[in-house]
Amino acid sequence: MSQAKTTYLRIDRLFKRFGSFEALKDVSFTIDNGEFICFLGPSGCGKTTLLRAIAGLDVQTSGRIEQAGRDISVLPPSERDFGIVFQSYALFPNLTVRDNVAYGLVSRRAGRAAIEQRVAELLQLVGLPDSGPKYPAQLSGGQQQRIAVARALATSPGLLLLDEPLSALDARVRVRLRYEIKSLQRRLGITTVMVTHDQEEALTMADRIVVMNHGVIEQIGTPMEIYRRPATPFVADFVGAMNFLDGAIAGDRKVRFGGALLDCPSAEGIPAGAPVKICLRPEDVAVRNLGSGTPNRVSVSIADMVFYGSFCRASLKGEGGGEITADFSNNLMRDLGLAVGQRLEVALPPDRILAFRAA
Amino acid sequence: MASLEALAAAPLKRKVSRDDVTLGAGLGVLAAWLVVSVALPLWTLLSKSFQDRDGGFNGVANYVEYFANPSLSQSIWNSVWVSLLAAAITIVLAFVYAYGLTRSCMRGKSAFRMLALIPILAPSLLPAISFIYLFGNQGILKNWLFGLEIYGPLGIVLAEVFYCFPHAVMILVTALATADGRLYEAAEALGASRLRIFFTVTLPGIRYGAISAVFVVFTLVITDFGIPKVIGGKFNVLATDVYKQVIGQQNFEMGAVVGMVLLVPALLSFVADRLVQRRQVAQLTARAVPLEPKPDPLYDWGMFAFCAVVAGMLLGVIGMAGWASLIKFWPYNLSLTLDNYAFANADAAGWSSYFNSLQMAAAAAAFGTFIVFVGAYSVEKSRAFALARAVSQFLAMLPLAVPGLVLGLSYIFFFNDPRNPLVFLYGTLTILVINTVAHFYTVSHLTALTALKQIDPEFEAVSASLKVPILKTFWRVTVPVCLPSIIDVFIYLFVNAMTTVSAVIFLYSTDNKLAAVAVVNMEDNGNTSAAAAMAMMIVITSAAVKLLQAAVSTVVVRRTQAWRRR
Numbered sequence: 001m002s003q004a005k006t007t008y009l010r011i012d013r014l015f016k017r018f019g020s021f022e023a024l025k026d027v028s029f030t031i032d033n034g035e036f037i038c039f040l041g042p043s044g045c046g047k048t049t050l051l052r053a054i055a056g057l058d059v060q061t062s063g064r065i066e067q068a069g070r071d072i073s074v075l076p077p078s079e080r081d082f083g084i085v086f087q088s089y090a091l092f093p094n095l096t097v098r099d100n101v102a103y104g105l106v107s108r109r110a111g112r113a114a115i116e117q118r119v120a121e122l123l124q125l126v127g128l129p130d131s132g133p134k135y136p137a138q139l140s141g142g143q144q145q146r147i148a149v150a151r152a153l154a155t156s157p158g159l160l161l162l163d164e165p166l167s168a169l170d171a172r173v174r175v176r177l178r179y180e181i182k183s184l185q186r187r188l189g190i191t192t193v194m195v196t197h198d199q200e201e202a203l204t205m206a207d208r209i210v211v212m213n214h215g216v217i218e219q220i221g222t223p224m225e226i227y228r229r230p231a232t233p234f235v236a237d238f239v240g241a242m243n244f245l246d247g248a249i250a251g252d253r254k255v256r257f258g259g260a261l262l263d264c265p266s267a268e269g270i271p272a273g274a275p276v277k278i279c280l281r282p283e284d285v286a287v288r289n290l291g292s293g294t295p296n297r298v299s300v301s302i303a304d305m306v307f308y309g310s311f312c313r314a315s316l317k318g319e320g321g322g323e324i325t326a327d328f329s330n331n332l333m334r335d336l337g338l339a340v341g342q343r344l345e346v347a348l349p350p351d352r353i354l355a356f357r358a359a
Numbered sequence: 360m361a362s363l364e365a366l367a368a369a370p371l372k373r374k375v376s377r378d379d380v381t382l383g384a385g386l387g388v389l390a391a392w393l394v395v396s397v398a399l400p401l402w403t404l405l406s407k408s409f410q411d412r413d414g415g416f417n418g419v420a421n422y423v424e425y426f427a428n429p430s431l432s433q434s435i436w437n438s439v440w441v442s443l444l445a446a447a448i449t450i451v452l453a454f455v456y457a458y459g460l461t462r463s464c465m466r467g468k469s470a471f472r473m474l475a476l477i478p479i480l481a482p483s484l485l486p487a488i489s490f491i492y493l494f495g496n497q498g499i500l501k502n503w504l505f506g507l508e509i510y511g512p513l514g515i516v517l518a519e520v521f522y523c524f525p526h527a528v529m530i531l532v533t534a535l536a537t538a539d540g541r542l543y544e545a546a547e548a549l550g551a552s553r554l555r556i557f558f559t560v561t562l563p564g565i566r567y568g569a570i571s572a573v574f575v576v577f578t579l580v581i582t583d584f585g586i587p588k589v590i591g592g593k594f595n596v597l598a599t600d601v602y603k604q605v606i607g608q609q610n611f612e613m614g615a616v617v618g619m620v621l622l623v624p625a626l627l628s629f630v631a632d633r634l635v636q637r638r639q640v641a642q643l644t645a646r647a648v649p650l651e652p653k654p655d656p657l658y659d660w661g662m663f664a665f666c667a668v669v670a671g672m673l674l675g676v677i678g679m680a681g682w683a684s685l686i687k688f689w690p691y692n693l694s695l696t697l698d699n700y701a702f703a704n705a706d707a708a709g710w711s712s713y714f715n716s717l718q719m720a721a722a723a724a725a726f727g728t729f730i731v732f733v734g735a736y737s738v739e740k741s742r743a744f745a746l747a748r749a750v751s752q753f754l755a756m757l758p759l760a761v762p763g764l765v766l767g768l769s770y771i772f773f774f775n776d777p778r779n780p781l782v783f784l785y786g787t788l789t790i791l792v793i794n795t796v797a798h799f800y801t802v803s804h805l806t807a808l809t810a811l812k813q814i815d816p817e818f819e820a821v822s823a824s825l826k827v828p829i830l831k832t833f834w835r836v837t838v839p840v841c842l843p844s845i846i847d848v849f850i851y852l853f854v855n856a857m858t859t860v861s862a863v864i865f866l867y868s869t870d871n872k873l874a875a876v877a878v879v880n881m882e883d884n885g886n887t888s889a890a891a892a893m894a895m896m897i898v899i900t901s902a903a904v905k906l907l908q909a910a911v912s913t914v915v916v917r918r919t920q921a922w923r924r925r
């Protein structure tokens with residue numbers, strides 16, 4: 001079934017101050033029905049503050065929040081419609097899993113049988129059908145996390161809020177649960193906001209990512225957009241590995257890097273002579289199939305290489321100056337017999353390089 | 360420009376929810392309670408000290424009179440040097456004892472740990488009575504003193520050391536237990552001698568704990584009333600002066616002045632202790648490695664001997680009172696009897712004082728635990744009402760800095776004022792309950808706050824998102840999770856209500872005399888053996904309650920706290 005794309009949550013000009021400190025500065029965006037949104041940014045950038053404003057736990061200093069067409073800006077959490085999972089899970093330790101999941105159902109005066117059925121259904125949904133009589137302390141971290149999700153979903157809220165739900169788990173469990181949460185969200189079609197400082201988590205799970213820094217939104221976009229076309233140097237730096245090469249604009253859509261003159265469509269509009277940072281992902285440094293017509297060729301030598309398992313990260317010294325980091329797959333290394341000290345030609349593909357005016 | 364506009368406007372306020380109302384009500388009850396039981400009485404005391412006998416304002420005249428009277432101001436010096444001496448002796452003994460408990464491999468550590476706490480079960484009157492039996496005019500060890508007089512500073516200091524010992528040991532054990540083993544390993548690796556390590560690592564490491572212990576003991580001694588009352592003889596100290604001025608001479612204004620003077624050292628040490636504790640917190644990093652003492656027979660047995668002697672003396676003091684309470688006619692007829700426990704022979708109130716104490720202690724523990732937890736929860740969880748929260752926090756800390764005598768005195772002034780609508784409480788058991796809860800409020804409040812801070816701060820957020828009223832979550836989750844602390848606070852209040860005398864000495868009436876007050880009265884009238892017997896009843900009751908707590912906790916924990924097990 002295809003759902004009409006309608007706006008579910010509208011954040012409009014949100015500010016939040018703690019004393020004289022501004023934790024959120026003019027934050028606006030919208031979330032569509034059924035979307036999975038990640039707030040991504042370094043620790044302390046205001047992700048949790050924004051999530052808590054949406055939940056009504058800490059009301060914004062100014063600005064408007066609309067959920068499903070209703071102005072909820074100043075409503076207390078109990079009058080909003082959401083389920084929430086915290087980093088600590090906040091499971092009630094003295095209640096069984098069953099009582100935890102049923103906690104919000106009991107107060108709605110549903111019949112006993114209906115409650116039991118709903119609890120069973122939820123435990124089934126999160127893949128822990130037999131855990132009902134256990135206490136939270138008897139479950140592993142990953143299991144606790146899933147119970148917390150089940151509890152948050154029990155009352156069928158319209159919005160699911162997750163604050164770093166995976167960061168307390170070890171790496172393996174984290175990767176598995178990413179997938180589980182995402183597929184659960186798809187099945188239920190519930191609009192979801194997840195806070196994370198882990199870019200991989202955001203890239204793999206989100207429909208769209210809101211990248212934040214110092215209380216402002218740096219960029220909003222699909223994972224691919226964020227990765228491929230970071231809108232600011234901050235995003236370029238924060239998401240994935242990135243070269244920041246010193247260069248200068250040398251005419252229309254041309255930048256000078258070391259001795260080379262590079263085609264750079266993204267430099268459009270920056271005045272000639274302006275210093276720029278040229279951004280390029282290490283894996284985008286091209287080595288194979290370079291012909292005489294290949295633009296942006298640079299002669300380099302391999303200064304150093306570090307083995308990362310599935311690839312090698314190489315430090316390349318440009319002959320005209322400058323240093324470029326490049327990732328070479330094991331395949332490539334073998335085929336070309338790359339080694340430290342070797343000289344080679346690489347290309348910096350024009351559609352993959354981004355120029356930002358240097359600050 | 361639009362952003363400036365947005366910031367200039369008044370910040371948004373969340374619509375008031377049912378939970379806000381609930382917490383606000385809790386906060387209101389707490390604030391009202393603290394204002395009535397702490398703030399207003401102390402305020403009345405303060406103003407009384409600036410009034411003449413007819414209630415007119417006379418500035419600092421009372422203070423001038425006080426300091427001009429050498430027999431009164433002499434007490435300040437007496438109080439100070441006795442307290443310093445007692446604190447010094449207590450700290451030295453407690454330090455070695457605590458050192459043995461934490462830094463040696465001697466046998467019987469857990470037994471020694473328990474024995475060190477025994478004095479807490481007794482009213483401070485008990486060691487004073489015991490020392491009279493040991494070294495008094497008819498004491499069995501009188502000639503050990505080579506003619507020195509036990510009635511006076513000597514007796515006060517000895518009894519105070521007994522009374523304060525557990526408090527000092529607890530603080531020092533905590534300080535010594537939080538050592539970082541890596542420092543010691545490093546010092547040893549560098550070839551430092553044991554002595555050098557002691558002076559360069561150990562002592563600096565516990566300096567805050569030691570300072571804190573000195574302040575706590577100094578305050579305990581200078582504000583204690585029971586010991587100087589019983590064994591002080593003609594040696595005047597501040598605490599007994601308050602009593603004499605108010606009860607003996609009915610000079611309330613001068614009593615208020617002495618009370619204010621007594622408040623100064625207590626307040627000072629309270630402030631100093633807070634500062635010291637704040638610095639101590641930062642000392643231990645998360646990566647510290649606990650120090651494991653290594654066996655060393657000579658040293659370990661040396662420590663054992665020391666601890667055994669100290670613990671033996673603690674037991675000896677209690678035992679002396681116990682034995683004396685069973686003696687027919689000290690020191691002429693040493694055959695055993697229970698006659699001294701027929702209190703009606705020594706005091707008109709008889710056994711009723713004891714039962715009053717039980718009743719008062721149970722009521723104070725029940726009511727106190729309730730208000731303490733509801734109050735601490737409201738302070739901890741509410742976000743609105745910042746002013747009420749700040750005021751409540753301050754007033755909740757205040758009782759720790761107010762000596763019981765001063766609090767008791769302030770209650771006379773406040774509750775015995777015919778203009779006060781609460782005057783009907785004066786002379787009832789209720790006012791004793793109120794006074795006792797207020798007197799011991801701070802430690803209870805801090806215990807509750809600590810327990811509440813240890814549970815997940817997001818329970819309330821989760822419950823709001825699930826539309827469950829906060830009161831229900833408090834009852835279903837917070838209370839069960841905090842149950843061990845709730846029991847602790849209950850027992851703390853109960854035992855203190857049984858043993859305290861300083862505050863209630865001003866407030867009891869003949870209909871509701873308390874056991875500890877009866878001890879003072881009977882001792883005053885020369886019925887020392889009956890006083891010893893009543894003091895023993897208090898010890899036995901406190902000990903029984905503690906044992907009961909241990910038993911109940913085990914059962915309750917097994918029954919209701921299955922979730923704590925993995």
Ligand SMILES: Nc1ncnc2c1ncn2[C@@H]1O[C@H](COP(=O)(O)OP(=O)(O)O)[C@@H](O)[C@H]1O
Nearest residue numbers: 018021023041042043044045046047048049050
């Ligand atoms: N209650 C508060 N009082 C003062 N400052 C706060 C408070 N809550 C958060 N902050 C500050 O606001 C900033 C954003 O915090 P937060 O939203 O928790 O960051 P994160 O992106 O890591 O979730 C941080 O600098 C934090 O110190």
Ligand SMILES: [Mg+2]
Nearest residue numbers: 047048164195
């Ligand atoms: Mg956060």
